[in-house]
Amino acid sequence: MAKPLVLHPSDTIAVLTERAKAGDDPLGLGVALVAPVSSGHKVARVAMAAGTPVIKFGQFIGQTTVAVAAGDHVHTHNCVFANPEKDYAISADLAAAQLAIPRTDRLTFDGYARADGRIGTRNFIALVATVNCSATVIRRAASEIGASGLLDDYANVDGIVALAHGTGCGMANSGRGFDILDRVLWGHAIHPNVGATVFVGLGCEVMQIARMQSHFGDAGTDRFHALTIQDTGGTRATIDAIKAHVAEILPQVNAITRTPQPMSALRVALQCGGSDGFSSITANPALGIASDLIVGQGGTAILSETPEIYGAEQLLLRRAADEKIAEKLIAQIKWWEDYAAQNGGSMDNNPSPGNKQGGITTILEKSLGAAAKAGSTPLTEVYDYGETVTQAGFVFMDTPGYDPVSVTGQIAGGAQIVVFTTGRGSAFGSKPAPTIKLATSDRLFNQMPDDMDMNTGDILSGGVSMADKGREIFDLIRATASGQVTKSEALDLGDNEFVPWQIGAVM
Structure with a gap:
């Protein structure tokens, strides 16, 4: 079978790229699996005692509840959420993030120029x-x-x-x-x-x-x-x-017609839903490359879903443009912790059952993948839900993780395009801003061809580079902005996905 992926030298787990059968030894450690393990799931690279941190991407994603032998399947039966240390090194990576902004020739798309100076991708x-x-x-x-x-x-x-x-x-x-x-x-x-x-x-x-x-x-x-x-x-x-x-x-x-407009006019909403173990390996980081290219054009990439960056917020804070911006995000994280507690919930209520079937064990693991959609450039602003986005660059908007509610807020803020990564599959669409859906695997792309706009699984199966796939996504965003119809538009999805966040007393 294909060799499992080791995503960082310090990782204590590896990720299976294909299903392993009972009796297989995917890591070649002389330890046979006692039961089948699906692709996208994790196996232990080393033996771990109970209470040992589990490391993926070089980051803490949970801790073991029992002793885990090298080669064992690591998932919800032996790994649980634990509160991460909030070691916020605000703006520590800002200089590197500024250098990560691509310096490319400025491009255009064919859009609708409005009287207020903003540019539409649809009418x-x-x-x-x-x-x-x-x-x-x-x-x-x-x-x-x-x-x-x-x-x-x-x-x-x-x-x-x-x-x-x-x-x-x-x-x-x-x-x-x-x-x-x-x-x-x-x-x-x-x-x-x-x-x-x-x-x-x-x-x-x-x-x-x-x-x-x-x-x-x-x-x-x-x-x-x-x-x-x-x-x-x-x-x-x-x-x-x-x-x-x-x-x-x-x-x-x-009466209005499309005319060439600068890519700097685009505000692109970044979303993920129905995530799996490959979301953080293919589609999300590839979208991160595309997000950087949007920022390099002078445009805006909008990351959201505050409960789904929980535990990875420190990676965003390290590239905050200033302390005021960082404090806004920290305040939103604290609000969500209090909100979940007041309603008898936990920040680890997410991931969903489908996420877990796809190989995601804790919210910390899911958050690391979700944050990858934001690329590598500076965090230039933090917005409240539905607030008008005016700042160029990579920005964050506070929203729930529930896709329709989150996207509704991003579109209210001015996003003219939504890019949505999915590993389990999604039938999501949006109006008036179209949604582009990216499949994390060949399997999903072939299984839901009428819903998926692009396959990113060929990063693993075909050796396509992350940089090339990111550029491919960027080109698709540009074509969609110019009027190319997405799969969700062809299916006329979007009328029932307008779901404003309802918060407060219903009286």
Whole structure:
């Protein structure tokens, strides 16, 4: 069988690249496995007593619960999470991170230039529900518009997206939960991939239409339109009013065309979901190379999922541009520790059952792989959930690890492209920003061909270099920004993946 991977000289484990049978001796130590072990899982390189740190990538990922012999399978049956030491050497690697920024010729993509100076990669009309009570209305209107063929004559309009959600009422009218929803709704309404927005409310909800109108005022009425079901005359009348307004504004939205725009205008959201033991070896570090190339172009790479960098945050803090930025991230980590404890949870509730089946044992192991998506350049800013991203370079946004909620925040912040790595498989898609999905293995790429945009498994199976694969991902991001359709777009995914983070009391 293929030799297991040793990812760092100090590692106490190695990673299997193919399934081992009972009786196999994958490390050649003269120790036969007592049961089969799947690819992506770990085997011990050395004997370890109970309570011994388990090391992968040269980093602590957990500790043994019993004595482990050299050659044994190392996983949840004999390795558990333990709180890592928070040895934060803030900005210790900043100089090296600055040198890691690629110096390349500036490139362009074909995008939509908006009046506010931002650049879109798509051109949607957004129907935005301010409350769950108007969710059915906007979904019905979008469905009827799509079925009518109304859009057929407007080649520059990518479609109608109905942004419905399950909140907007039964909540406090101030505080963090309210601010998050406000940021998310407005962030999608003004998103560079949106040419016009229709806000739809019931009329009596907490998240009032007037709140949205206060954002844009009279000057924005050409791009933003608002109506309520109660004032318009009910469900059917509101659906018809939405359809009539869309028909009226379609020529205006269609008038824009793609023109060459600098890659520096791109904000790329970095995501992973359904991770496996190869995520940290193929797709995530390859995406990290692409992230560095985006940063080298003057663009922005947005890492998120705070619970899924837990235990690896020190690697990001070591390249923080300054102490203020580092303190923001540390505060977010502490908030999540308190939040999990208040709700009777643990930061090791993640990884999921599927992650564990794929070979990931603890959140610390998962976090090391997740952080690899961020490449090697300086951490230039830290944002709250859904906050507008204005700083170029590698930045971090506080979000949950749950993919739909996390991506919703990143798109609200202005991300025009989402790149999503997966090892177990994912059927995720997003609107108005398209999602590119990267498979970690040949097996997954061949198993889900209609969902996966690119295979990174050939880093192991075909000897493709990490640098070449990273450049391939960068080129795919550029092509997608110019209008190339992703697999999730072809499947029309994304209408049900708009999930604002609901935090605070439901009343």
